[in-house]
Structures are given as structure tokens and as C-alpha cells.
Amino acid sequence: MWIYQKKLQYPVNIRNKDLRMAKYLVTQYGGPAGELSAAWQYLNQRFTMPDDRGKSLLTDIGTEELWHVEIICSMIYQLMKGATIKELEEAGLGSNFAQFGRDLFPSDANGVPFTMAYIKTAGDAIANIESNMAAEQRARATYEHLMDMTDDPDVLAPLAFLRQREIIHYERFKELRDYYLKQKLNQRD
Amino acid sequence: MMNDYNDFRNYYKPTPNYNNREDNNWNFNMNTNINPVVDEHKLNHDLFEPYEGFIRGNLFRGLYQSYKVTRPFQVEPMNDQAQLLTYIDSLGFAAHELNLYLDVHPTDTEMINLFNEYRKQANKATGEYEKKYGPLFVNSSASEKNERWAWNQSPWPWENK
Numbered sequence: 001m002w003i004y005q006k007k008l009q010y011p012v013n014i015r016n017k018d019l020r021m022a023k024y025l026v027t028q029y030g031g032p033a034g035e036l037s038a039a040w041q042y043l044n045q046r047f048t049m050p051d052d053r054g055k056s057l058l059t060d061i062g063t064e065e066l067w068h069v070e071i072i073c074s075m076i077y078q079l080m081k082g083a084t085i086k087e088l089e090e091a092g093l094g095s096n097f098a099q100f101g102r103d104l105f106p107s108d109a110n111g112v113p114f115t116m117a118y119i120k121t122a123g124d125a126i127a128n129i130e131s132n133m134a135a136e137q138r139a140r141a142t143y144e145h146l147m148d149m150t151d152d153p154d155v156l157a158p159l160a161f162l163r164q165r166e167i168i169h170y171e172r173f174k175e176l177r178d179y180y181l182k183q184k185l186n187q188r189d
Numbered sequence: 190m191m192n193d194y195n196d197f198r199n200y201y202k203p204t205p206n207y208n209n210r211e212d213n214n215w216n217f218n219m220n221t222n223i224n225p226v227v228d229e230h231k232l233n234h235d236l237f238e239p240y241e242g243f244i245r246g247n248l249f250r251g252l253y254q255s256y257k258v259t260r261p262f263q264v265e266p267m268n269d270q271a272q273l274l275t276y277i278d279s280l281g282f283a284a285h286e287l288n289l290y291l292d293v294h295p296t297d298t299e300m301i302n303l304f305n306e307y308r309k310q311a312n313k314a315t316g317e318y319e320k321k322y323g324p325l326f327v328n329s330s331a332s333e334k335n336e337r338w339a340w341n342q343s344p345w346p347w348e349n350k
Contacts, residue, residue: 070346
């Protein structure tokens with residue numbers, strides 16, 4: 001089970017409205033390399049991990065990805081706060097407003113709704129963990145693209161934080177993968 | 190024989206002409222940790238202090254690789270409440286980093302001890318915070334003595350301060 005902490009993992013305090021960035025940032029909410037996809041990929045895979053290392057790591061990183069969903073949503077919410085309908089339309093968010101009003105909606109940067117078809121699972125611990133390593137690299141790359149598109153320190157700071165988390169998660173998944181490969185080799189001897 | 194990523198980079202030098210072409214697609218980030226690391230133990234035992242790790246999103250000096258921003262952003266708390274929360278965030282972050290590390294390296298007693306140190310400090314500071322400013326967890330003791338239901342009071346985490 002999960003319990004809510006009434007705080008963000010990293011603070012989000014964006015002073016300047018920026019609908020352009022909000023439109024792009026949404027891909028880290030509901031896009032193919034987004035946090036929602038990562039969270040459910042790991043939380044779904046953890047049930048059949050071969051040992052306690054895998055079960056705990058996938059539970060804990062999957063949980064952290066939910067914290068990141070919240071950070072990304074907070075950023076989108078603050079970037080769009082106070083925008084008029086005209087401003088939304090001018091920023092290409094008119095169709096978003098027509099469908100969802102001012103609510104958030106998990107989609108990619110083109111408005112394509114989030115789908116669980118993004119998540120990978122293969123019935124094989126090594127294949128699963130390597131798909132997670134790839135997910136971390138794709139998310140890191142996406143954060144770099146987003147960082148390339150803004151110079152607002154209020155936006156860059158949480159993006160830089162989230163990007164580093166992908167690097168750490170990648171490293172831990174790699175260590176777990178290497179450990180399992182070693183176990184496999186030992187079994188063969 | 191290529192031993193590490195530096196060898197790879199020395200061997201596969203992009204020709205200057207290619208790299209300077211406007212339409213080049215040398216879209217390979219040199220700044221990632223995909224290089225094979227020989228000494229995993231060393232890499233995981235050179236740690237930042239909790240706050241320094243927190244603002245970087247990375248407690249492990251050897252794993253830290255910045256992009257675009259040359260220096261990490263400081264978290265600038267606007268008041269005492271935000272400052273105490275930053276302190277809790279930092280300790281909680283450090284403990285969480287060690288948690289993930291220990292999931293994969295469960296017999297590293299040095300790191301278990303450090304985890305417990307940060308965990309205790311974080312819990313203590315959380316207790317102080319909740320006493321002063323209200324619950325961070327609904328089952329906090331801060332929930333019990335208020336006449337008004339404390340949990341549902343603003344601000345919520347996603348609201349700008």
C-alpha cells in the first residue's frame with residue numbers, strides 16, 4: 001500500500017507563466033518516456049522479480065516515479081496558472097481547453113493520450129530490467145531536450161533534478177542486472 | 190583494446206568537418222554514465238552532504254553529471270517553514286538514495302549505518318515541522334491536538350509558495 005506525504009520530493013515554485021513549456025512538458029506526464037509510464041512499468045514488473053533485491057528496487061524506484069509524476073504535474077499546473085482562454089488558444093492549447101478545461105490530462109506533447117501500451121514487460125528478469133535501463137535513458141534524453149528549450153531557472157531546476165534521478169535509477173538497474181547475470185553464470189558452473 | 194569510454198572516445202574521434210556540419214546528427218550525449226565503471230564500490234562511497242546531494246538530485250559524486258547548467262541551483266527558502274522543509278527534504282533525499290543503493294547491496298553495513306543516521310535526523314526534523322506547521326503525514330501526532338481538522342489545510346504541495 002501507499003501513504004501520502006504532503007510535500008514534493010523537490011520543490012516547484014514557478015513564477016512565470018509559460019504555456020509553450022507546459023505544452024511540451026506534458027510528455028513527461030503521459031508520454032512514452034514519461035514518469036507515469038515508468039512508474040507502472042516497474043510497479044507492474046516487481047511481482048515476479050527473482051529475489052528480494054529486485055522486488056525492493058522495483059517497488060522503491062516505481063514509488064519514486066510516482067513522486068516524479070507529482071512534480072511534473074505541479075510544474076504543468078503552475079506554468080498554466082492564470083492563463084486566459086485566448087492565451088491558451090494562441091499557445092496551441094485551445095483543443096486541450098475544449099476537451100479538459102483547465103484540468104491536467106496525461107498525454108504526450110502532441111496530445112496523444114497516455115496508454116499502458118507504453119509499458120514493457122517480457123516475463124524475463126533480465127529483459128525486464130534492461131527495458132527499465134532503456135526507459136531511464138529515454139527519460140534522461142527527454143529531460144535534456146526539455147532543458148534545451150527553456151532558460152527559466154524555476155523550470156530548469158526541477159528538470160535538472162529529475163534528469164539526475166534517471167542517471168541514478170539507471171545505475172541501480174544496471175547493478176541489479178549485473179548481479180543477476182552473475183548469479184546465472186554461477187548456476188551454470 | 191578498449192577498456193573504458195575514454196578509450197572509446199579517443200579511438201572514435203569524430204572528424205572536425207563532420208562535427209561542424211550544420212546538419213550533423215552527432216546526437217550522442219558525451220555526458221552520460223553509460224561508460225563502464227570499474228570500481229563500483231568506490232563510485233558508490235564518495236557521497237555529497239545531504240543538502241548538496243539534494244540540490245543535485247544525486248548523492249553520489251561519481252555518478253553526478255550535469256547537463257546545460259554548470260552549477261546546481263540552490264533551493265532558496267522564502268521563510269522559516271520552507272527552510273525547515275528544505276532540511277527535511279535533504280535528509281529524506283539522502284536516506285532515499287541509500288535506500289535504493291541498499292536494495293541492491295543489502296550487506297553494506299557502513300551504508301546501513303549512514304541510512305539510519307539520516308533516517309533518524311529526518312524523522313526528528315519532521316516531528317518538529319509537524320508540531321509547528323501541521324501534518325506531513327495524516328497519522329502524525331500533529332493531527333490529534335487541533336480543533337480544526339489539520340490535514341486538509343492549505344497549502345497543498347503543488348501550489349506556488
